[in-house]
C-alpha cells in the first residue's frame with residue numbers, strides 16, 4: 001500500500017491545531033499518531049513541544065517498539081498505548097489522545113456516556129472508563145489496548161480520552177462527538193437529567209445503519 005508521508009505529517013499538524021483551537025488539548029497535553037497502512041511504522045506527535053503550533057518536521061517516526069526511525073524530537077511519552085493499540089487492532093490506523101474537559105469531567109464523577117443522540121446510540125454506546133494509571137508506561141499501554149477492543153474510544157479517569165479510527169478523520173470525529181454528547185449531558189444534568197432514546201428505537205436505528 002502506498003502512502004504519502006509528507007501528507008500524513010500535515011494531517012497530524014492540522015489535527016493538533018484543530019484540537020487545540022477547540023479546547024480539547026492544551027499546548028503541552030494530548031497526542032496523535034497515524035500508522036502507515038500496511039507497515040509497522042508510525043508517525044506520532046513529539047513530546048514537550050507546543051501542540052497548537054507544530055510543524056510537519058516536528059513529527060517523529062517510530063516503530064512499534066518505540067525506536068525512533070526519523071525525527072529530531074522525542075516521541076510522545078504515550079507512544080506505548082499508541083503502539084499497543086496498533087499491535088492489537090489491525091483495523092486501526094489512527095489514534096488520538098485528548099484532555100477533552102467535558103468528557104473527562106463526567107468520567108471523573110463516574111458518569112457513563114448514555115444514548116442521548118443518534119451518534120451516541122449507534123457509535124458510542126458503552127465507552128469504557130479506566131481507573132487512573134501513571135502515564136507513559138507499558139502497563140498503561142496494555143490496559144488501554146485490552147479495553148479498547150470492540151470500542152471506538154476509552155476514557156482514562158483523571159486524565160483524558162483515547163479514540164481510534166481507520167483514519168485520522170474517523171478518530172477525530174469520535175473525539176468531537178464524545179465531547180458534544182458530554183456537553184449535552186452536562187447541560188441536561190442541571191435541569192433534571194437527560195431523556196434517553198428508548199431501547200426499541202435504538203435497535204431500529206442500528207438496523208437502519210446496519211450496525
Ligand SMILES: [Zn+2]
Pocket residue numbers: 029030097098099159160
Ligand atoms: Zn494526556
